[in-house]
Amino acid sequence: xxxxxxxxxxxxxxxxxxxxxxxxxxxxxxxxxxxxxxxxxxxxxxxxxxxxxxxxxxxxxxxxxxxxxxxxxxxxxxxxxxxxxxxxxxxxxxxxxxxxxxxxxxxxxxxxxxxxxxxxxxxxxxxxxxxxxxxxxxxxxxxxxxxxxxxxxxxxxxxxxxxxxxxxxxxxxxxxxxxxxxxxxxxxxxxxxxxxxxxxxxxxxxxxxxxxxxxxxxxxxxxxxxxxxxxxxxxxxxxxxxxxxxxxxxxxxxxxxxxxxxxxxxxxxxxxxxxxxxxxxxxxxxxxxxxxxxxxxxxxxxxxxxxxxxxxxxxxxxxxxxxxxxxxxxxxxxxxxxxxxxxxxxxxxxxxxxxxxxxxxxxxxxxxxxxxxxxxxxxxxxxxxxxxxxxxxxxxxxxxxxxxxxxxxxxxxxxxxxxxxxxxxxxxxxxxxxxxxxxxxxxxxxxxxxxxxxxxxxxxxxxxxxxxxxxxxxxxxxxxxxxxxxxxxxxxxxxxxxxxxxxxxxxxxxxxxxxxxxxxxxxxxxxxxxxxxxxxxxxxxxxxxxxxxxxxxxxxxxxxxxxxxxxxxxxxxxxxxxxxxxxxxxxxxxxxxxxxxxxxxxxxxxxxxxxxxxxxxxxxxxxxxxxxxxxxxxxxxxxxxxxxxxxxxxxxxxxxxxxxxxxxxxxxxxxxxxxxxxxxxxxxxxxxxxxxxxxxxxxxxxxxxxxxxxxxxxxxxxxxxxxxxxxxxxxxxxxxxxxxxxxxxxxxxxxxxxxxxxxxxxxxxxxxxxxxxxxxxxxxxxxxxxxxxxxxxxxxxxxxxxxxxxxxxxxxxxxxxxxxxxxxxxxxxxxxxxxxxxxxxxxxxxxxxxxxxxxxxxxxxxxxxxxxxxxxxxxxxxxxxxxxxxxxxxxx
Numbered sequence: 001x002x003x004x005x006x007x008x009x010x011x012x013x014x015x016x017x018x019x020x021x022x023x024x025x026x027x028x029x030x031x032x033x034x035x036x037x038x039x040x041x042x043x044x045x046x047x048x049x050x051x052x053x054x055x056x057x058x059x060x061x062x063x064x065x066x067x068x069x070x071x072x073x074x075x076x077x078x079x080x081x082x083x084x085x086x087x088x089x090x091x092x093x094x095x096x097x098x099x100x101x102x103x104x105x106x107x108x109x110x111x112x113x114x115x116x117x118x119x120x121x122x123x124x125x126x127x128x129x130x131x132x133x134x135x136x137x138x139x140x141x142x143x144x145x146x147x148x149x150x151x152x153x154x155x156x157x158x159x160x161x162x163x164x165x166x167x168x169x170x171x172x173x174x175x176x177x178x179x180x181x182x183x184x185x186x187x188x189x190x191x192x193x194x195x196x197x198x199x200x201x202x203x204x205x206x207x208x209x210x211x212x213x214x215x216x217x218x219x220x221x222x223x224x225x226x227x228x229x230x231x232x233x234x235x236x237x238x239x240x241x242x243x244x245x246x247x248x249x250x251x252x253x254x255x256x257x258x259x260x261x262x263x264x265x266x267x268x269x270x271x272x273x274x275x276x277x278x279x280x281x282x283x284x285x286x287x288x289x290x291x292x293x294x295x296x297x298x299x300x301x302x303x304x305x306x307x308x309x310x311x312x313x314x315x316x317x318x319x320x321x322x323x324x325x326x327x328x329x330x331x332x333x334x335x336x337x338x339x340x341x342x343x344x345x346x347x348x349x350x351x352x353x354x355x356x357x358x359x360x361x362x363x364x365x366x367x368x369x370x371x372x373x374x375x376x377x378x379x380x381x382x383x384x385x386x387x388x389x390x391x392x393x394x395x396x397x398x399x400x401x402x403x404x405x406x407x408x409x410x411x412x413x414x415x416x417x418x419x420x421x422x423x424x425x426x427x428x429x430x431x432x433x434x435x436x437x438x439x440x441x442x443x444x445x446x447x448x449x450x451x452x453x454x455x456x457x458x459x460x461x462x463x464x465x466x467x468x469x470x471x472x473x474x475x476x477x478x479x480x481x482x483x484x485x486x487x488x489x490x491x492x493x494x495x496x497x498x499x500x501x502x503x504x505x506x507x508x509x510x511x512x513x514x515x516x517x518x519x520x521x522x523x524x525x526x527x528x529x530x531x532x533x534x535x536x537x538x539x540x541x542x543x544x545x546x547x548x549x550x551x552x553x554x555x556x557x558x559x560x561x562x563x564x565x566x567x568x569x570x571x572x573x574x575x576x577x578x579x580x581x582x583x584x585x586x587x588x589x590x591x592x593x594x595x596x597x598x599x600x601x602x603x604x605x606x607x608x609x610x611x612x613x614x615x616x617x618x619x620x621x622x623x624x625x626x627x628x629x630x631x632x633x634x635x636x637x638x639x640x641x642x643x644x645x646x647x648x649x650x651x652x653x654x655x656x657x658x659x660x661x662x663x664x665x666x667x668x669x670x671x672x673x674x675x676x677x678x679x680x681x682x683x684x685x686x687x688x689x690x691x692x693x694x695x696x697x698x699x700x701x702x703x704x705x706x707x708x709x710x711x712x713x714x715x716x717x718x719x720x721x722x723x724x725x726x727x728x729x730x731x732x733x734x735x736x737x738x739x740x741x742x743x744x745x746x747x748x749x750x751x752x753x754x755x756x757x758x759x760x761x762x763x764x765x766x767x768x769x770x771x772x773x774x775x776x777x778x779x780x781x782x783x784x785x786x787x788x789x790x791x792x793x794x795x796x797x798x799x800x801x802x803x804x805x806x807x808x809x810x811x812x813x814x815x816x817x818x819x820x821x822x823x824x825x826x827x828x829x830x831x832x833x834x835x836x837x838x839x840x841x842x843x844x845x846x847x848x849x850x851x852x853x854x855x856x857x858x859x860x861x862x863x864x865x866x867x868x869x870x871x872x873x874x875x876x877x878x879x880x881x882x883x884x885x886x887x888x889x890x891x892x
Contacts, residue, residue, distance in 0.1 A: 040153035040160060042103060051201065053093040058383045059120065061085035063295075064131045065312075065375040075349065075372050079310045083131055085380070087120040100149070105164060107149040110198075146217065150197070157204055160334070161197035163215055170194060172220055172281070181220055181281045182259045191259035195222045199327065199336065206331040212241055218343075219292060220281030221260070223247065228320070231328045233337040234390030235672050242326035245299045248274045274300015275373065277348070289348040295378035296344070298323035307372055330393065337385040337393075344378035429615040429622065430495060432488060440664065443481040445800075447845045448509060450474035451574060452758075454775075454837040456521045456565050464812065464834045468773045472520060475570050476509040479843070488614070494626060496611040503575060516571040523810050523838045524566045525599075528752060574599050599808070608680065612660070619667060622797065623660035625678050633657060634683055634744070644683050644744045646722040654722040658685045662790065662804070663845075665797040675704055675790070681806075682755060683744030684723070686710065686788070694791045696800040697852030701791040705783050711737045711762045737763015738835065742811070752811040758840040759807070761786035770834055793855070800847040800855075807840035 041051050049055075063084035072078050094108040116127040146167035153160030164170065172181045172192040182191035196213030206212070208227040216223050225241035232238060250273050251258040251266055261270035262280050276292040296314040297304040305312045316322040328338035350371045385393070430440050438444075452473035461467055483497040505516045568578045608629035615622030626632065634644040634655040645654035659676030669675070671690040679686050688704035695701060713736045714721040714729055725743055726732035733740075739755040759777040760767040768775045779785040791801035813833045847855070 040157060041106065042152065042154065043099065051094070052097070054091070054200070054383070055389055056383050056385050058090040058092065058381065059117070060088045060090050060114065061120075061380040061382070062088070062377055063379075064377040066131050075374075076307075076309050078308050078374070080312060080375065082315065084122055084125070084377075085120075086122070086125055086127060086129075087117045088114040088127075089117050090114055090381070096147075099152070102154075104152055104155045105149055106152055107147055109147055148198070160203055161201045163194050163196065163198075166194055166215065166217065182262065190256065191221065193222070196224075199223075199339065199341075201336065202329060202334040204332060204334045206239060206329055206334050208239060212327075212329075219276055219278055221276075223325070225327060228326065231338075233328050233330075233385055234387060236330055236337060236385075236390055236393060238328040238337055239331050240326055240328050242320050242324050243294075248276060248293070248299055250275075272301050272304070272373075274298070274304065275346075279348070291346045291348045291373055293344045293346060293373075294325070295323040295342050295380075297373075298342075304373055312375070333393075335393070336383075337390075339381070339383045341381040342378065345376045346373045347376060348372070349374055429619060431492060431614065431616060441483045441486065443663065443845070444851055445845050445847050447479040447481065447843065448476055448506065449479050449503070450476045450509070450842045450844070451570070451839055452841075453520050453522055453570075453839040459521065459565065464832075464836070465772050467771050467836070469775060469837065471778065473511055473514070473839075474509075474842070475511070475514055475516060475518075475574075476506045477503040477574075478506050479503055485609075491617070493614055493617045494611055495614050496609055498609055505571070517569050519567050519569050520573065521565050521567045522573065523836055524564055525753075525810070525838070527563075528810055528812070610661070615666070622666045623664040624666075625657050625659060625661075628657055628678065628680065631657075646725060653719065654684065656685070659687075662686075662802065663799050665792060665799070667795060667797040669702060669792055669794040669797055671702060675792070682739060682741055684739075688788075688790055691783070691789075694801075696791050696793075696847055697849060699793055699800060699847075699852055699855060701800055702794050704790045704792060706757075706788045708762045711739070711757070713738075735764050735767065735835075737761070737767065738809075740811070754809040754811050754835055756807045756809060756835075757788070758786040758805050758842075760835075767835055775837070796855075798855070799845070800852075802843070802845045804843040805840065808838045810836045810838060812836055 041048050061084070063082055064086075065080040066083040068079035068081045069077065091113045092110060094110050097106055097108045099106045118126065147165075148163060149165040151159035151162045151164065166172075171194055194215060196215045199214035199216075202212050210227070212225045214223050214225070215221075223243055224247060226244045228240045228242045230237065231240040246254050249257060250270055251261050252271060253273070258266065260277070262277070263269035274293050274297045277290075278292055279289045293300055293304075296312070296318055298318045298320070305314075314323070320326060323342055325341050325343070326339075327336050329336050348371055430437050450473065452471050453475075454469040455472045457468040457470050458466075480502045482500045484500045486495055486497045488495050507515065566578070572578045609627075610625060611627040613621035613624045613626060634657065643655045657678060659678045662677035662679075665675050673690070675688045677686050677688070678684075686706055687710060689707045691703045691705045693700065694703040709717050709719075712720060714724050714733055716736065721729065723740070724733035725740070737756050737760045740753075741755055742752045756763055756767075759775070759781055761781045761783065768777075777786075783789065786805055787803070788805050789801075789803045790799050792799050811833055813831070
């Protein structure tokens with residue numbers, strides 16, 4: 001009976017352990033087997049197409065060591081200046097392809113074409129520029145087309161790309177006398193052995209312990225690479241391998257390099273590190289005394305920089321990041337996704353008699369025995385997978401890999417998956433009457449808006465250059481948001497609503513002694529809006545221009561309303577509105593123009609209707625906007641319903657409605673995701689990228705931030721081109737950090753408004769120095785202090801903490817459009833544009849302890865329990881198995 005019990009214990013233990021471990025052990029092998037099926041180079045396959053013509057752009061950047069002084073008479077007097085880079089786009093394709101040995105081998109010739117790229121080259125550089133440098137044509141040239149024979153990987157993927165012969169020879173041979181290039185014994189030396197691939201592909205399942213090899217015909221030798229560090233290409237994890245320092249060490253230090261020294265006295269004549277002599281392997285084409293190296297003799301002797309009276313100084317620090325040769329390889333497939341091949345060509349010259357017939361300048365070279373390594377140029381050959389190639393890799397390998405890993409882990413965490421699935425299906429979608437609906441319909445966390453004003457320090461200025469500001473605040477308001485008029489579509493997949501906002505002043509959170517009735521002197525938004533709109537040739541512009549000029553002539557506009565800066569209570573500036581005579585007149589002409597002017601126009605109810613996905617059919621669509629103000633894209637209110645932003649090839653991204661309201665995102669968020677939120681005040685979508693891990697109330701979160709490239713000017717980031725509405729993009733949209741929203745706010749006579757991050761964080765430093773007295777931020781400019789951030793719980797997609805920080809500015813110049821109403825601008829430069837700050841606001845929201853406890857009870861605890869139970873199942877199974885075996889042995 002005991003043995004039966006022991007057998008049951010053993011069986012249960014084995015089932016638990018094997019059930020949890022089998023998939024973990026088998027699935028990676030299945031994925032690798034699948035890759036092995038895809039990797040071999042077979043005629044007509046995707047792998048063949050990628051191999052036959054390099055799918056990624058390649059560039060050759062040549063930087064010359066140009067002679068600075070041409071009147072030298074001694075080699076030591078030579079001075080160099082770096083000239084370049086001259087960049088050529090390189091296209092490679094293989095031709096004359098023949099499959100051999102039942103398709104296990106193939107032979108081919110490689111054709112290369114080059115096209116000069118003026119855009120990527122140095123400013124003003126052309127390929128027909130004359131450069132004074134070392135005389136290579138006199139010394140020899142080498143351009144040979146030779147046949148490669150390599151393994152296709154059909155029989156053994158570990159051999160894929162490995163060469164078997166070059167120029168019809170299985171080893172390096174000197175064709176002039178049929179002798180080996182590096183050593184007399186051609187078959188028994190590593191130096192003459194052909195080894196490695198062409199550097200674009202390697203065996204799959206690459207490990208950090210591997211040493212990889214690539215044959216380099218120009219060097220007549222094999223180059224090897226050691227693992228260096230982890231890297232990333234287009235969000236694909238890669239391993240970086242580099243040519244190590246020992247590769248170019250002299251044979252007195254590294255004995256493996258002895259056979260590369262073809263001189264008699266190895267100790268003296270091959271004593272310098274960092275030099276690869278290739279003269280003897282180029283003699284077939286009257287080879288010159290060429291010595292190759294890394295740029296600026298990186299990994300070589302420092303003395304090489306000091307050969308001449310004027311020392312050669314590299315423009316960057318000598319290290320492998322700047323001057324090394326390295327490969328970023330995706331280890332599972334062995335595919336090179338990024339490569340930097342950097343080599344420098346030099347000539348070995350001395351004052352000996354054999355050079356003097358050709359080089360009479362060397363007559364005064366004092367030390368005939370001293371050899372100089374004279375640099376000619378260095379070249380950086382680069383290749384990197386673009387977004388399209390990366391997407392192909394991800395669809396072919398990355399996604400199956402992730403799925404495979406997920407399935408493998410699922411074998412041991414079935415309980416966790418069931419719990420998470422239940423949370424997703426029953427708690428996350430917005431369905432009427434659910435907890436998710438209640439949290440969505442009324443924001444459950446406290447929101448606060450802290451306003452800090454740039455108040456005018458002195459009012460007696462006569463030029464914009466004289467403006468001085470001081471920060472006043474914060475004036476803090478508590479904000480309550482509720483979605484009203486909520487209507488679901490019949491299938492429950494979409495919901496439309498309006499958002500009701502109520503603000504109440506919080507004296508306790510505001511600056512000491514500050515009240516919302518405080519009067520501040522700040523920029524006159526209303527009068528600038530009127531003056532700005534007079535410049536438009538449309539109905540609104542014509543109407544404003546007519547009434548404005550009429551009232552100006554009749555002197556019906558109070559003097560204080562036409563000044564550049566006005567004084568008004570904080571609450572009027574922000575919410576209830578400042579009374580303006582001109583607005584009272586114009587409001588009778590158009591319902592969109594308010595009688596009083598405030599930042600929020602006194603509104604507590606958004607006029608625009610939102611329509612969003614509820615996530616009922618597809619949880620990945622949760623909260624995504626489908627229309628705003630009954631429109632599916634951003635358009636103006638004119639009769640033609642023209643788009644807000646430029647209509648060009650990229651207009652779809654600028655005028656497209658995309659993202660949520662920023663409070664909720666789809667569940668199962670990863671660090672690779674980019675999240676989007678539509679911002680009505682900016683008339684555009686804001687995107688966020690992962691920054692770092694954080695925690696809110698002991699709940700692990702991912703922090704996403706608005707990245708720097710979102711604010712870059714279109715000359716740097718061409719994706720922002722359609723946001724520039726001016727003719728001369730290069731000049732009129734040249735400053736980074738500014739979001740021009742003036743054109744999208746004209747419906748309510750919005751002025752020349754420019755939004756930015758506070759203190760122009762992620763913008764040009766020149767913005768702080770526009771005035772005679774620079775604006776100094778109270779804290780260091782960085783994203784922690786002035787950026788817009790979201791801390792998102794990745795499993796549910798809920799935003800547990802948010803910092804939305806924006807600054808409102810006015811774009812102003814001394815142009816005639818403003819001088820009519822602002823006599824203070826008489827001495828202001830007409831052509832110079834100023835970005836005048838008005839205030840910045842920090843909107844914060846953070847889950848409190850009560851909300852965090854609810855999340856933990858609903859999600860956190862079940863997640864931990866499920867994970868614990870799943871892991872415990874594996875552990876208990878192992879213990880039961882060991883116990884059963886022990887009992888069997890003991891009772892035998």
